[in-house]
Amino acid sequence: MTQIPRSALLLGLAGLIPFVWGAMTTLNTDLQLWGVHALGPRFVGPYIQLFYGSVILSFMSGVLWGFATKTTGPVATTGYALSVLPALWAFFMTGGGPVSAGMALMAGFIGLLGIDWLFWKQELAPPWWMHLRVLLTAIVVICLSVGVFL
Template sequence: MNRIPAPALLLALAGLIPFLWAALLALGLTSAADWNLPAVFAGDGRLLMVRYGGIILPFMAGTLWAFATRAEGLPAFAAYVASVLPALWWFFMPGTSAETALINLAIGFAALLLIEIAFDRWQLTPSWWLALRIQLTVVVLICIAIGIWA
């Protein structure tokens, strides 16, 4: 089965909304006041992106931990170690400004995708996982790039 399950796809796309909103804020193309949104959606898009990305990167590391439980022996050790690297990266490299935090998030999400490719090759992920994650990661990295250069 290579088709992405509808619930996974819909929730994954919904998870992109804060990144996309933050990119629009960073570009100055919208504001929370324009849409009568809660205060959490107001302010500096770059900081919103750092806050949300700083939650999602470790969350995705947690999904890798779950996939690592499917491995055995030495491959399991490698999978468990790889699964915690994105969260540790964010803990040790949060950045000293919005720009450096976004750069470190971009590195973290790119590395996460490389780890997911390894997990796919080790046959630890569902058959549809990598197709979904590549698309999501591309959008996330574009949003982060907007935040860095806006």
């Protein structure tokens, strides 16, 4: 089975909303002004992307930890060690302003994709995992790029 389960796909895509919204409010001044008025300044532009991106990297650490529980011995130890890296990356690397934090998050999500692949290759993640993760990661990195490069 390599087809992504519908619920996982829909929830994964829904999880992109803050990234897409942040990119849209960075590119569209009128939308940004509306967002600031309706939601507050923390929920537009790069600000929502950076905070939410840190949350998601930490969440993904928990997901990877769950995959590591499927094995034992040295493989489990390596899995547990790798699983904490995304959360630690988000914690230590997202300070210093929106551009450097955005670049750090892009690197974090790309690095996470590599860790995802290792868990998937060891058959600790579902067979469809990489199809979902590549899709979501590509969209996240594109959205974060708007805040970093535009």
